[in-house]
Amino acid sequence: xxGMLLWKPPGKxxxxxxxxxxxxxxxxxxxxxxxxxxxxxxxxxRRRVASAVKRLRRQNITQVVLPEDFPYLxxxxxxxxRPVSTLPLRRAIAADWVRWSLLERGIPTAGARxxxxxxxxxxxxxxxxxxxxxxxxxxxxxLPYGGEDxxxxxxxxxxxxxxxxxxxxxxxxxxxxxxxxxRTDCRGSGRILLYDEKEPLPPLGLPxxxxxxxxxxxxxxxxxxxxxxxxxxxQISVGS
Numbered sequence: 001x002x003g004m005l006l007w008k009p010p011g012k013x014x015x016x017x018x019x020x021x022x023x024x025x026x027x028x029x030x031x032x033x034x035x036x037x038x039x040x041x042x043x044x045x046r047r048r049v050a051s052a053v054k055r056l057r058r059q060n061i062t063q064v065v066l067p068e069d070f071p072y073l074x075x076x077x078x079x080x081x082r083p084v085s086t087l088p089l090r091r092a093i094a095a096d097w098v099r100w101s102l103l104e105r106g107i108p109t110a111g112a113r114x115x116x117x118x119x120x121x122x123x124x125x126x127x128x129x130x131x132x133x134x135x136x137x138x139x140x141x142x143l144p145y146g147g148e149d150x151x152x153x154x155x156x157x158x159x160x161x162x163x164x165x166x167x168x169x170x171x172x173x174x175x176x177x178x179x180x181x182x183r184t185d186c187r188g189s190g191r192i193l194l195y196d197e198k199e200p201l202p203p204l205g206l207p208x209x210x211x212x213x214x215x216x217x218x219x220x221x222x223x224x225x226x227x228x229x230x231x232x233x234x235q236i237s238v239g240s
Contacts, residue, residue: 002084002226003061004029005052005070007217010037016048019055024223025213025232030059046075053079065222086201089225089236090194091124091180093204095131096238097192098176100202103239105189107175113138115171118180121146125180132178133160140166140174205237 004022008014014035022031032052036045049072056064063084064076076082090097102109114136118125121143133139133154140163141147147164154160163170168185171177176190193199201221205211210233214223227233 001028001030001059001061003056003059003064003081004031004215004218005049005064005066006031006033006215007036007067008033010035010040016044017052017055019052019059024215025210025227027227027230027232029065029226030056030061032056046072049075050079053081056081065226066219067217068219070219083197083219084222084226086197086221086225087195089221089228090199090201091128092228093202093236093238094128094178094192094194095135097202098132098178099135100239101176101190101192105175109136111137112176113140113170113174115140115142115166115174115177115186116180117142117171117177117183117186119144121150122180126150128178129162130154133162134158139163140170142166142171202238205239206233207235 016035018033020031020033022029032055034045034048034052036048053075057080062081064081065084066076070076070083073083098114099109102112114132116125116129116132116139129139129141129150141150142165147162151162151164154162171186174190176192177186178192178194179186180194182195204220204224206214206224224233224236228236
């Protein structure tokens with residue numbers, strides 16, 4: 001089970017930390033609610049966070065969805081917890097993220113040049129490249145090795161071409177660059193860093209009937225990542 005930390009306003013006879021199971025879109029979380037008010041001393045908050053972490057660990061929780069802009073990551077790590085990773089979510093929405101990024105900058109999507117850079121040809125890279133070549137006329141794939149079979153497959157199945165092994169000049173000329181791994185030679189405003197959890201995610205939307213069931217104040221990327229992995233949500237719209 002995944003854990004969750006939530007802030008809650010102080011109330012009469014409320015415990016400083018309350019732990020309970022909670023179901024969100026049929027996915028179970030072990031939730032620790034921590035009382036925090038505008039006058040709560042910092043030392044008290046740190047003590048309450050440490051207590052919540054210990055109680056979650058007693059339930060064999062190792063990953064947690066955090067509040068937005070959570071400032072106590074050191075308490076989390078010290079207690080043996082880690083934030084839920086958003087990397088799978090980032091890679092799943094990569095093609096839609098490219099489209100949103102281009103539209104935000106006023107660049108026509110169909111004729112845009114999109115580069116994909118990766119250290120190896122993983123299944124996630126193949127899926128992303130396939131989605132991109134069906135949407136954009138010019139897709140460049142930069143890999144240290146391999147990729148020929150994918151080029152032939154895309155040409156055979158969809159009649160689309162893929163430029164393998166672009167030059168540095170061609171990479172720099174791309175309006176969008178999807179980076180699965182760190183690169184020092186891909187710069188510009190159109191970079192989408194799929195390996196960096198600190199990179200802000202684009203706006204992510206759900207149908208209203210699902211949206212209203214989500215708790216307020218949590219890290220949206222982490223929560224949606226858990227719900228997607230659990231199969232509780234199937235479609236996430238990017239840019240809404």
